[in-house]
Amino acid sequence: MMTRRSKMGRFARPRSTWARFAGPAGALAALLLAACASPDPRYYSLAAAGDASPPPAAAPGTTQPARAEPLWIEVAPVRVPERLNRAQLVVGDGADGQLKLLDLSRWSSPLPDELRDALSQQLQSRLGAVDTYQQGLSDVAPIYRITTEVVRLDGAVGERASATIAWTVRRLPDGKVTGGRTVADVPAPGQVDGLVGAYxxxxxxxxxxxATALTTLTTLRP
Structure with a gap:
């Protein structure tokens, strides 16, 4: 008696052969894909969590007056050179003045916001002040407005960071203004973390x- 071979029986052996081939090949493909995957970028912030900088000493011959309420300030957004206004960190690349973008090292927010937030954090801590801009207090009139501009901000990983920052402090009730420039140069050892720490x-x-300029301005009569 002749028996009939089912369609499933006819193709069972080729399917088993394919399974033996697909196993090692699939594993190899997965390893290749994992090796080719790009690493995730790392994000940095200039604002330090829980920063508690000591208040500055009063200028010679002056004393910082006691206040019954917070010192209301407004720290305006920081202006930066357009070449630095990137999501990636911009660093020096050699002694010929060239720059490069670190694609895997990025700011957690736009650099002008990073600088403004970090500066505001420091000033509020040092002066016992409240930044009406940061807190969104539109119904409170600030007494002092601080504006800053980054004239120069240079950094090289594992080397140094330097900057020139121009700033003004305006007393809003009477319009008295003081200003100056901060020029700084600090070592930046290690990798990108060290450079961000230097910044x-x-x-x-x-x-x-x-803070010192603002404290001095509070002693000047209108």
């Missing part, structure tokens, strides 16, 4: 200069 130091130096 934080520079912001702290600028905040100290501004």
């Amino acid at each position: 934080r130091q520079i912001v702290g130096t600028a905040a100290g200069d501004i």
